[in-house]
Each structure stands twice: as structure tokens, then as C-alpha cells.
Amino acid sequence: MSNVIGIGAxxxxxxxxRFLTGxxxxxxxxxxxxxxxxxFVRSPHAHAIIKSIDAAPALAMPGVLAVVTGEDLKAAGVxxxxxxxxxxxxxxxxxKEPPHPALAQGKVRHVGDPVAFVVAETRxxxxxxxxxxxxxxxxxxxxxxxxDAIKRDAPLLFEDVPSNLCCDWALGDRAATDAAFRKAAHVxxxxxxxxRLIGNPMEPRAAIAEYNPATGQYTLWSTSQFPHVVxxxxxxxxxxxxxxxxxxxAPDVGGGFGVKQFHYAEExxxxxxxxxxxxxxxxxxxxxxxxxxxxxxxxxxxEAELALDESGKFLALRVNTIANIGGYISTFxxxxxxxxxxPLLAGVYTTPAIYCEVKVVFTNTVPVDAYRGAGRPEATFxxxxxxxxxxxxxxxxxxxxxxxxxxxKEAYPYQTPVMVQYDSGDPKGCLEKALExxxxxxxxxxxxxxxxxxxLRGIGLCTYIEACGLAxxxxxxxxxxxxxxxxxxxxxxxxxxHVTVLIGTHNHGQGHETTYAQIVxxxxxxxxxxxxxxxxxxxxxxxxxxxxxxxxxxxxxxxxSKASDKVVLxxxxxxxxxxxxxxxxxxxxxxxxxxxxxxxxKTLADIxxxxxVPHDYPLEVLEPxxxxxxxxxxxxxxxxxxxxxxxxxxxxxxxxxxxxxxTAVDDVGTVINPMIVEGQLHGGIVQGIGQALxxxxxxxxxxxxxxxxSFMDYxxxxxxxxxxxxxxxxxxxxxxxxxxxxxxxxxxxxxxxAAVANAVVDAxxxxxxxxxxxxxxxxRLWRIIKSSSLLQAAE
Amino acid sequence: MNISFVLNGKPVSVEVEPATLLCDLLRETLGxxxxxxxxxxxxxxxxxxxVDDSSVKSCTLLAVAVDxxxxxxxxxxxxxxxxxxxxxxxxxxxxxxxxxxTPGMLMSSVEFARRYPNPxxxxxxxWLEGNLCRCTGYQNIVASVLRGxxxxxxxxxx
Numbered sequence: 001m002s003n004v005i006g007i008g009a010x011x012x013x014x015x016x017x018r019f020l021t022g023x024x025x026x027x028x029x030x031x032x033x034x035x036x037x038x039x040f041v042r043s044p045h046a047h048a049i050i051k052s053i054d055a056a057p058a059l060a061m062p063g064v065l066a067v068v069t070g071e072d073l074k075a076a077g078v079x080x081x082x083x084x085x086x087x088x089x090x091x092x093x094x095x096k097e098p099p100h101p102a103l104a105q106g107k108v109r110h111v112g113d114p115v116a117f118v119v120a121e122t123r124x125x126x127x128x129x130x131x132x133x134x135x136x137x138x139x140x141x142x143x144x145x146x147x148d149a150i151k152r153d154a155p156l157l158f159e160d161v162p163s164n165l166c167c168d169w170a171l172g173d174r175a176a177t178d179a180a181f182r183k184a185a186h187v188x189x190x191x192x193x194x195x196r197l198i199g200n201p202m203e204p205r206a207a208i209a210e211y212n213p214a215t216g217q218y219t220l221w222s223t224s225q226f227p228h229v230v231x232x233x234x235x236x237x238x239x240x241x242x243x244x245x246x247x248x249x250a251p252d253v254g255g256g257f258g259v260k261q262f263h264y265a266e267e268x269x270x271x272x273x274x275x276x277x278x279x280x281x282x283x284x285x286x287x288x289x290x291x292x293x294x295x296x297x298x299x300x301x302x303e304a305e306l307a308l309d310e311s312g313k314f315l316a317l318r319v320n321t322i323a324n325i326g327g328y329i330s331t332f333x334x335x336x337x338x339x340x341x342x343p344l345l346a347g348v349y350t351t352p353a354i355y356c357e358v359k360v361v362f363t364n365t366v367p368v369d370a371y372r373g374a375g376r377p378e379a380t381f382x383x384x385x386x387x388x389x390x391x392x393x394x395x396x397x398x399x400x401x402x403x404x405x406x407x408x409k410e411a412y413p414y415q416t417p418v419m420v421q422y423d424s425g426d427p428k429g430c431l432e433k434a435l436e437x438x439x440x441x442x443x444x445x446x447x448x449x450x451x452x453x454x455x456l457r458g459i460g461l462c463t464y465i466e467a468c469g470l471a472x473x474x475x476x477x478x479x480x481x482x483x484x485x486x487x488x489x490x491x492x493x494x495x496x497x498h499v500t501v502l503i504g505t506h507n508h509g510q511g512h513e514t515t516y517a518q519i520v521x522x523x524x525x526x527x528x529x530x531x532x533x534x535x536x537x538x539x540x541x542x543x544x545x546x547x548x549x550x551x552x553x554x555x556x557x558x559x560x561s562k563a564s565d566k567v568v569l570x571x572x573x574x575x576x577x578x579x580x581x582x583x584x585x586x587x588x589x590x591x592x593x594x595x596x597x598x599x600x601x602k603t604l605a606d607i608x609x610x611x612x613v614p615h616d617y618p619l620e621v622l623e624p625x626x627x628x629x630x631x632x633x634x635x636x637x638x639x640x641x642x643x644x645x646x647x648x649x650x651x652x653x654x655x656x657x658x659x660x661x662x663t664a665v666d667d668v669g670t671v672i673n674p675m676i677v678e679g680q681l682h683g684g685i686v687q688g689i690g691q692a693l694x695x696x697x698x699x700x701x702x703x704x705x706x707x708x709x710s711f712m713d714y715x716x717x718x719x720x721x722x723x724x725x726x727x728x729x730x731x732x733x734x735x736x737x738x739x740x741x742x743x744x745x746x747x748x749x750x751x752x753x754a755a756v757a758n759a760v761v762d763a764x765x766x767x768x769x770x771x772x773x774x775x776x777x778x779x780r781l782w783r784i785i786k787s788s789s790l791l792q793a794a795e
Numbered sequence: 796m797n798i799s800f801v802l803n804g805k806p807v808s809v810e811v812e813p814a815t816l817l818c819d820l821l822r823e824t825l826g827x828x829x830x831x832x833x834x835x836x837x838x839x840x841x842x843x844x845x846v847d848d849s850s851v852k853s854c855t856l857l858a859v860a861v862d863x864x865x866x867x868x869x870x871x872x873x874x875x876x877x878x879x880x881x882x883x884x885x886x887x888x889x890x891x892x893x894x895x896x897t898p899g900m901l902m903s904s905v906e907f908a909r910r911y912p913n914p915x916x917x918x919x920x921x922w923l924e925g926n927l928c929r930c931t932g933y934q935n936i937v938a939s940v941l942r943g944x945x946x947x948x949x950x951x952x953x
Binding site (some may be wrong): 204256511718 | 822828829831832836870872874885892895897898919920928931934935936937940950
């Protein structure tokens with residue numbers, strides 16, 4: 001029986017069974033023959049000179065095979081970790097790009113900076129030996145906050161980077177913005193901190209490397225979101241391994257959220273060490289180690305102003321941000337607070353003039369790079385908080401001020417003043433649906449009910465847009481990207497008509513094995529169970545840029561759609577031959593090639609068999625086989641968006657915030673599998689709620705020690721912190737992607753922090769509070785409530 | 796030390812170091828990698844399994860402590876072709892994404908279902924406080940557990 005499942009259906013996931021039964025294959029699960037174990041020695045200091053390293057005591061310990069240091073790598077000609085995206089400052093000069101050695105050389109620049117790598121027979125031996133590596137440090141003053149880092153007398157991380165300033169970047173029309181501000185009837189202002197976050201996928205990072213001296217072949221298994229990019233960056237820039245001699249495998253990966261989309265030092269060091277030691281080596285990151293070595297997210301300090309006319313129309317927006325990128329430039333670090341931030345500041349509004357300046361600053365902290373949303377939640381937070389402040393100050397309803405400024409549906413495609421052109425959308429449609437679904441109108445009643453219980457209730461709204469589907473290579477190239485951002489897919493139709501898809505994106509929870517099978521089902525009429533998806537192995541999959549920036553379905557799915565179309569094209573030629581007809585007369589639908597207007601037909605399986613057993617086949621004009629490959633490079637970003645409504649209740653005694661209702665209406669374009677999209681929205685929203693209410697990465701100001709270095713100190717959202725959410729979609733198809741998809745991985749995380757923060761501020765509005773920095777913890781609220789009641793008492 | 800216990804219904808006798816953790820014995824020596832390790836402070840719950848029907852965090856238990864006990868891991872809960880009702884419920888309610896927290900979630904949830912005859916949404920959320928998931932936002936996990944508990948009570952799907 002044929003079970004063809006196409007676009008829009010909600011089949012259960014193909015990938016579930018292995019995970020449900022403990023048969024997943026994560027890097028930490030893999031064993032190689034004669035495998036040794038590696039442990040990193042990491043800096044205990046935020047900023048120090050390495051005066052000497054004495055490996056001898058460690059080398060003398062039982063089972064120890066090698067100790068690798070930065071000097072060893074330098075002597076061997078190993079390069080620094082490359083940055084994949086360079087930016088240019090407002091002075092027209094390129095960003096400062098100091099070297100990022102895989103193991104520290106001469107100096108350490110954050111707690112957790114890797115200094116040496118110890119390889120031994122067992123984990124216990126490697127751990128003991130790691131403690132015996134003698135490192136003499138001269139501790140230097142450290143700087144952890146961006147405002148301190150740019151002070152004149154601040155300690156410098158790099159001698160040739162004055163003021164620790166990596167880049168002073170700007171976007172928009174300053175003169176037009178200034179002029180608009182001069183005409184403004186009202187200016188709303190905010191000064192805020194976007195809190196630093198730690199992504200914390202539940203699977204810690206891990207790697208295994210192996211070298212075969214007889215073939216010169218290296219293999220790296222890594223918890224990576226983009227194995228082909230790791231092969232390219234590590235092979236070509238760091239270790240000088242020819243691409244055809246390097247295989248990178250990213251098997252099942254337990255969550256990424258951006259944290260696993262960088263080329264990490266550990267990958268290069270372990271690969272180099274495996275050849276040196278002549279044995280496979282495994283390294284599994286401990287959670288506490290991940291806290292000081294996984295790239296972190298956000299960390300902005302921002303001042304922003306919104307100019308409005310008397311009617312509440314937005315005239316101009318001015319934003320000044322200082323963004324922390326930590327102790328080194330990570331793979332995409334400089335791109336996040338600039339190109340993925342500034343262009344989002346138009347939001348869903350018609351603001352005619354926008355000017356944004358971003359200072360990108362080094363500090364003695366873990367490098368900052370993309371974390372789910374990456375730049376876009378930060379932009380949304382600035383804008384949506386300002387809109388609420390403006391509404392409150394001008395006495396305009398919060399939904400109404402948004403309506404007055406929204407881009408009307410008919411105005412798409414819409415060119416913003418900050419570079420991007422939105423292709424499609426209906427922000428007002430999302431807003432009205434969210435207001436209705438959340439019973440915005442009934443809030444006053446719920447607030448009274450809460451008040452009767454002695455609780456403060458607040459409601460908050462966020463209307464937002466995202467730019468994702470990374471990315472049109474040509475535009476990205478102009479913005480400093482050093483690689484292409486297309487995707488590739490191969491559709492391999494087997495002689496039996498079964499299909500294997502080989503694709504360059506990486507599935508680490510997003511359900512690609514299911515979604516892609518639906519695309520092939522829709523396109524080729526192949527039953528769901530007859531399609532498998534292969535990813536995550538550079539020796540199997542032709543090429544790929546991996547999974548990040550909500551790009552898999554948008555770019556990878558489009559490549560898959562194109563490759564499927566090519567299969568149909570070739571199939572038509574074969575069918576025309578077999579059915580003794582002309583190619584133009586062959587129609588393809590539901591897995592069958594038919595001569596138009598007749599009942600003569602061949603199934604896809606018939607065609608595949610003929611292609612692989614070409615006895616009766618047009619060999620003179622057509623190659624045998626039925627396998628097609630496509631590369632797809634998008635013409636624009638995609639622009640999902642939506643409206644989120646959060647409702648909180650605050651206990652004024654304990655100051656604990658309870659999120660009591662959450663409604664999201666998102667426009668993610670065409671939905672392939674609603675079940676999977678809802679799951680992505682749930683997860684994304686909760687990560688944003690985490691930022692708004694719980695999560696905060698804190699370093700000690702003086703010592704640079706990470707204070708939130710475990711799950712006991714860094715508060716991850718738990719099941720009992722959350723209400724049942726209502727998620728819905730309000731889709732306008734993307735105008736330029738083959739299936740109309742826009743991407744859904746990050747939208748939740750972009751819309752939710754501002755919605756929750758706006759609700760918290762609303763609950764405290766009667767105290768004169770107009771902003772609360774995230775996370776809105778009981779401690780923070782207690783201080784705010786206390787100080788405002790003291791103020792009121794004094795008045 | 797030599798210890799003997801029943802692992803997923805089969806007797807096992809194995810030599811362990813006194814300091815070996817149960818999760819390491821299972822993963823490194825006995826080849827059962829379904830039990831995952833997601834932290835080093837017993838917070839995340841990815842390593843939860845059953846010792847004599849009680850769910851425990853196997854990263855916090857010395858292997859020697861299960862001498863003479865019955866240990867069930869996710870591999871012993873159901874088989875790929877004969878899933879446990881809780882596994883079916885997670886599948887049908889999209890209660891997993893990357894799959895890393897799933898073994899611990901399942902094992903915690905099975906004990907929950909045995910303890911709570913009439914569970915509510917809030918009961919599930921409270922019980923799962925010791926199991927972290929970064930992908931799902933918990934919503935579909937809660938739905939899965941409620942459905943799985945009902946199925947374990949023999950209730951048909953409505």
C-alpha cells in the first residue's frame with residue numbers, strides 16, 4: 001500500500017525510534033579500536049601571561065602518551081582559527097582581527113582558554129596528568145564588561161588593538177535620522193543591557209580524531225552543525241590537510257542552537273594530536289568545561305531613541321550599541337551584533353530613517369557568537385521595548401501604536417532604510433490574530449482577579465520580524481562573508497524506486513528526516529517509508545554549509561526541491577523513450593509518468609529500473625542512472641515574523657514572576673509539517689523566556705571568573721516554570737523560495753524576550769517603572785519594587 | 796570488585812573499580828550508550844534509569860551500589876519493534892527533538908506514571924523538574940507523559 005505523505009501533513013517523525021530506544025549514535029557513544037583519551041588543560045585566569053609550561057611531570061605519569069601545547073602547534077606551522085565573516089568599520093577599515101591560536105600562545109584571554117592537551121590511555125590518567133602540567137602564569141588585570149573595556153586605562157587584550165575595539169560599525173542614514181529627530185514631537189529613550197546567555201545544548205560537545213598513516217586519511221567525528229564547513233576551515237586554514245584527505249562526521253547531535261556551528265579549537269587540536277600520537281583520541285567535554293568554552297551569546301549594552309510625531313507615527317530610530325565578542329573572534333562573532341542586528345531595526349514598521357552604531361569590543365570572557373536568534377532577538381528587544389515606552393509616555397494603546405506604524409500587507413515587497421527588502425508578510429494579520437487568541441481585550445478582568453489575590457498582573461506584546469534563510473551568497477559576500485551560503489542536495493533514486501536524499505544541512509533535533517521525506521513525497525510521489533535522508537558525513541554528502549540561521553528548509557529544502565525536479569525531467573526523457581512518445585507529451589504526477597491524454601504510463605520505479613538496467617534505453621542521448629544533484633543559492637533572505645503576547649503574575653511579597661499565559665502567532669511561510677513547526681516554536685519561545693526570566697551569564701568584574709558555571713548557577717527553564725503555550729501560524733508564502741517556506745527555527749526566540757519583558761514592565765507600571773533588564777529575577781524585581789515604594793513614601 | 800545484578804532482565808556479573816559510576820559502567824564497559832551524560836552536577840537528568848523500579852540519576856550512583864539489584868535502562872524499556880507505551884506516547888506527541896534528554900525523560904516518566912494514578916499537567920511539570928530539555932519547551936513532553944501514563948493505566952486513546 002502506498003503511503004505518500006506530502007507538504008502540509010503531520011506524519012510522526014522518522015528519526016524518533018532510534019532516540020526512543022537508546023539507539024542514537026552520538027559522538028560520545030562511539031568507540032574506535034585502540035582509542036586513547038584527551039583532556040584539555042584550561043586557563044584558571046581571565047588574563048595572564050604564560051611564562052612557562054613544564055609538561056615533564058605530566059609526561060612521567062602512568063599511561064600518558066602526549067602533552068601538546070601552543071608552542072608545539074606553532075612549531076608545527078598550525079594556523080590560527082579563522083573567522084568566517086569579516087566586517088568593515090564606519091571608517092572604511094577592516095575590523096581588527098588578532099590571531100586566535102587553537103592552544104594559547106604567550107597569553108591567556110579568558111577563564112577556560114585552552115592551554116594544553118593531555119593524551120593518555122584512560123580518562124582518569126589524562127585528568128590526573130592534566131593537573132600535573134605545570135604552568136607559570138603572570139596574572140594581568142582583566143576586563144569583563146564592555147563599558148570598562150573601552151575606557152582609556154582599560155587592560156588591553158591585544159597590544160595592537162587600541163581600546164579593545166575590534167570594529168566601530170555603523171548602518172543607516174545619520175543625517176536623515178538627525179533631521180527627523182529635530183522635527184519630533186516626542187522622543188522615547190531607553191538604555192538597556194541584553195544579558196549574556198549560554199546556549200547549553202543538552203549534549204556536551206565531543207570529538208574523536210583518527211589518522212591512518214598508510215593512506216594519509218584523517219577522520220574527525222565532531223558534535224558539529226556543519227561538518228563540511230569544519231572540513232574546509234580546519235583543513236584549509238588551520239591544519240593544512242588536503243580536503244580529500246579529511247573526513248568530518250557529525251552523527252546524531254544532541255541539540256545545537258548555534259553553539260555547535262563554529263570551528264572550535266578542540267577539533268583542530270585533537271585532529272593534530274591523533275596524527276602525532278598515532279592513535280585515535282576521544283575528547284568529551286564536561287558540562288563545567290562547556291560553560292567556559294562553548295561560545296556564548298548576546299551581551300549588549302545599548303542606548304536607543306525613537307522619534308515620533310504628535311500622532312505616534314515613528315519618524316526615526318537611533319541606536320547605539322556596544323557588543324561584547326569576548327576574548328577572541330569566534331567563527332561568525334563579528335557578524336552577529338552588526339549584520340544580523342542593524343538590518344532588523346526597522347522591525348515591522350515604516351520608520352523612514354534609522355541610524356545604528358555598534359562598537360564590537362574584546363573582553364576577557366568566553367568568545368561570543370551566534371546563539372539561537374543571533375542578533376535578531378537583540379534588535380527586536382530594543383525596538384519593542386522602545387515602542388512600549390513611547391506608547392506609555394504618549395498615552396497611546398500599545399496595540400494601537402503598533403497598528404499605526406505597521407507596514408501594510410499591500411506594501412510588500414518593502415524596502416527598509418536599513419538595507420533589507422522584505423518580500424512578504426502580514427504583520428497586522430499576525431497582531432490581530434494574537435490579540436484575539438490571547439484574549440487581550442479580557443485582560444483587565446484577569447488583572448482585577450489577580451489583584452484580588454494580592455498579585456500584580458501584566459500583559460506584554462511583541463510584533464517582530466526576522467531575517468533568516470542564510471543566505472544569498474552575493475549579498476553575504478558584500479557584507480563580509482568569506483564563504484558561500486548556498487546548500488546542496490542529491491536525490492538518489494535506487495533501481496527499486498526507493499530514495500536516498502543526501503543533503504548538506506545537519507539534523508540535530510529539527511526533524512529534517514521527516515520534513516525532507518515529505519518534500520520528496522510531494523515532488524516524486526514516493527511513499528514516506530521508502531525515503532531516507534543522509535547528512536553529517538563529508539564522505540557521503542557532496543557538500544553543504546550546514547544548519548544555522550533557520551536555513552535548512554529554506555536553502556537546503558529548496559536544493560532538494562530543485563534536485564527532485566531534475567529527477568522528473570530526466571524521468572520524462574526515459575519515459576518518452578519507453579512509451580514511444582515525445583518528451584513534451586509526458587506528464588508527471590503522483591509518481592507516474594503518463595502520455596498526456598492516454599492511459600499509457602510508467603511508475604517512477606519502472607523508470608528507475610530502466611535507468612539502471614539500460615537494455616531498452618536511449619543510451620546515445622542519455623546517461624544511465626537516476627540520481628540528480630542541485631545547489632541552491634537564495635536570491636534574498638526570508639523574513640518570518642509574528643506577534644507574541646505574554647502574561648505574567650508577580651507576587652509583590654516574593655517578587656517571583658510567574659508566566660501565566662503565552663500566545664504566539666507566527667508567519668513562517670508555507671508549513672511542511674505543522675507538528676514539527678509547533679515543536680520548533682515551543683522550543684524557541686522557551687529559550688527566549690529563559691533569557692527574559694531566568695538565564696544570566698555572569699562573570700566576576702574583577703577576576704573574570706565565571707560565576708554562573710553550572711546548572712546550579714545558570715538557571716535553565718524547567719518544566720514547572722512554564723505555562724501551556726498557544727502557538728498558531730498566520731502564513732504568507734515567501735515570494736522567492738521554491739515552496740514558499742521562510743524558516744521557523746529561531747522565530748520563537750526572537751519574539752519572546754520582548755513580549756515577556758513588556759509584560760513584566762506592564763505589571764509594575766503603576767510604580768512608575770518603565771524598564772526592567774533581563775532576566776527579571778525575584779532579586780532584580782525586589783530591588784525595583786523596594787526602591788520605587790521608598791520613592792513613593794518619600795514623595 | 797565483582798558485582799552481580801540484573802540488567803534489562805538479564806543477569807550480569809562484572810568487575811568494577813570502587814569509584815566507577817553506574818552510568819560509566821553501562822556506557823563504557825557494558826556497551827549500553829542509551830543512558831546519556833549531560834552535566835556533572837546531577838542536574839540535567841539525561842542519565843536517569845531504574846534501580847528496582849525507582850528512577851535514579853546514574854551519574855550519582857556508584858556501580859557497586861547496584862550489586863544484587865534490578866537495573867533497567869532505556870534499552871530495556873521497550874524494543875524498536877515493540878515500544879513501551881511511554882515511548883509510543885513520546886513518539887505520537889512529538890515529545891522529543893534532538894533525543895539527548897529523551898532516555899532520562901522516559902525513565903522518569905515511567906516511574907511518575909506508576910506513582911500518580913490521576914496526574915495533572917502541574918503534577919507532570921513538578922515531577923520533571925529534575926530533567927532538563929533544551930529543545931521542546933517541555934509542552935509536548937508534558938502531553939506525552941500524560942498520554943503515556945493513561946496508556947500504562949490501560950486507557951485507550953480518545
